[in-house]
Amino acid sequence: MEHRHCPLQWHHGGRLRLPPRPAFWGEVYDRARHYKRVRKIIIHELGHTFGQRDHCEDWACAVHGSGSIGEIDKTGEDYCKRCNALAAAAIASVRGKP
Numbered sequence: 001m002e003h004r005h006c007p008l009q010w011h012h013g014g015r016l017r018l019p020p021r022p023a024f025w026g027e028v029y030d031r032a033r034h035y036k037r038v039r040k041i042i043i044h045e046l047g048h049t050f051g052q053r054d055h056c057e058d059w060a061c062a063v064h065g066s067g068s069i070g071e072i073d074k075t076g077e078d079y080c081k082r083c084n085a086l087a088a089a090a091i092a093s094v095r096g097k098p
Contacts, residue, residue, distance in 0.1 A: 037072050047079060050087035056080060 040062060047056075047063035055065030061080035066072040079087060 036077075037069070040072055040075060040077055043077060043079075044075070047083055047087065050083075050090040052083050052086050056083050058082075 043062040044064075044066070052063045056063040056079075058064060058076075058080045059074060060076040060078075061083055062076055062078055063080075063083045064075045066075055078084075
């Protein structure tokens with residue numbers, strides 16, 4: 001299953017495949033940039049897990065939708081106030097706290 005805006009893919013047996021290395025995108029491999037992108041994608045998907053069903057409209061928010069590598073680079077690494085509140089509420093509900 002592939003998320004339309006995210007290059008993460010689930011493979012048979014429940015294994016997660018990360019995006020291909022940047023050489024695939026015609027870039028020189030930069031480990032720090034690659035892992036920054038991977039972190040952004042993971043934080044983005046966790047936002048959906050924590051209750052953010054749609055993409056955030058705030059480009060600085062990690063839950064903003066990204067349709068390309070360039071857009072992933074433009075998005076933030078943290079949640080905006082709204083998405084952070086949704087994540088906090090989801091975590092609190094799991095812990096049994098209102």
